[in-house]
Amino acid sequence: MNWTWFHKLGSPPHFYRIAGAMIPWFGWPAAVLLFAGLYGGLWLAPPDYQMGDGFRIIYVHVPAAWLSMAAYVALAVSAAVGLIWRMKLAELAARNIAPLGAAFTLLTLVTGSLWGRPMWGTWWEWDARMTSELVLLFLYLGYIALHDAFPERRTGARASAILALVGLVNIPIIHFSVEWWHSLHQGATITKLSAPSIATEMLVPLLVMALGFTAYFTAVVLVRLRVALLESERDTAWVRALGADDV
Amino acid sequence: MSEFFAMDGYALFVWPAYAVTVLLMAWAAIAPWLQHRRLRRAIRRGNR
Numbered sequence: 001m002n003w004t005w006f007h008k009l010g011s012p013p014h015f016y017r018i019a020g021a022m023i024p025w026f027g028w029p030a031a032v033l034l035f036a037g038l039y040g041g042l043w044l045a046p047p048d049y050q051m052g053d054g055f056r057i058i059y060v061h062v063p064a065a066w067l068s069m070a071a072y073v074a075l076a077v078s079a080a081v082g083l084i085w086r087m088k089l090a091e092l093a094a095r096n097i098a099p100l101g102a103a104f105t106l107l108t109l110v111t112g113s114l115w116g117r118p119m120w121g122t123w124w125e126w127d128a129r130m131t132s133e134l135v136l137l138f139l140y141l142g143y144i145a146l147h148d149a150f151p152e153r154r155t156g157a158r159a160s161a162i163l164a165l166v167g168l169v170n171i172p173i174i175h176f177s178v179e180w181w182h183s184l185h186q187g188a189t190i191t192k193l194s195a196p197s198i199a200t201e202m203l204v205p206l207l208v209m210a211l212g213f214t215a216y217f218t219a220v221v222l223v224r225l226r227v228a229l230l231e232s233e234r235d236t237a238w239v240r241a242l243g244a245d246d247v
Numbered sequence: 248m249s250e251f252f253a254m255d256g257y258a259l260f261v262w263p264a265y266a267v268t269v270l271l272m273a274w275a276a277i278a279p280w281l282q283h284r285r286l287r288r289a290i291r292r293g294n295r
Binding site: 038224230 | 251255260261271291
């Protein structure tokens with residue numbers, strides 16, 4: 001198998017250029033999907049027969065939760081690639097996914113709390129789903145803290161990559177927590193083997209939002225990576241050569 | 248319209264949930280974008 005593309009992708013000037021070209025292809029669809037999802041979720045979807053309009057929090061809570069876990073997997077995979085192949089770009093990717101993943105984890109907890117209060121009568125419960133999502137937040141923060149604790153960036157990247165990989169075990173725990181333990185949180189609605197237990201008019205905006213969140217995340221990570229590349233390669237010829245181009 | 252904003256009596260929970268989401272996502276996208284622009288300008292100045 002020819003791995004040239006892989007090595008080429010890892011080259012900072014090459015990736016900087018590709019990322020710049022890819023950002024609009026994720027950014028604009030993200031904007032369109034997010035606005036369509038907001039309109040569909042807040043306006044078109046019918047109220048829930050039990051929760052009335054209170055269920056509409058689903059359209060921000062569930063995509064945020066899905067992204068908080070997907071981002072962690074992306075972080076761990078990038079960290080592993082950095083660890084195995086000493087690929088600088090992968091190390092930068094892991095570190096730059098982390099704050100965004102932490103933000104979506106916090107968003108999941110906050111929107112979940114705002115949903116739990118009217119439906120369950122409590123802002124917070126130390127049950128399996130909520131606790132494991134809180135552990136995810138601490139994993140992100142711990143990863144960032146460990147990564148930045150070393151004076152040499154690449155040592156920090158290697159040490160924190162181990163933490164990121166160990167922390168992967170928490171992802172299936174979050175997902176299956178509602179089956180493995182008695183939980184206040186409802187079970188899976190969409191990611192189960194039988195048909196989704198949600199009306200199509202309610203489901204479509206949710207899928208649109210989930211897709212929008214994912215496209216948004218990809219675009220933002222690419223922007224963050226371009227910034228990280230410029231900062232870490234500041235004194236190289238390719239960065240200085242950028243000065244001639246218009247921004 | 249006022250019925251829409253009332254959210255079945257859940258306005259106090261639905262709107263804050265959407266507000267934090269919109270604010271956080273807007274900030275998380277704009278901040279690195281501005282940072283990138285600042286950096287590119289600094290690089291261009293540094294070359295002169």
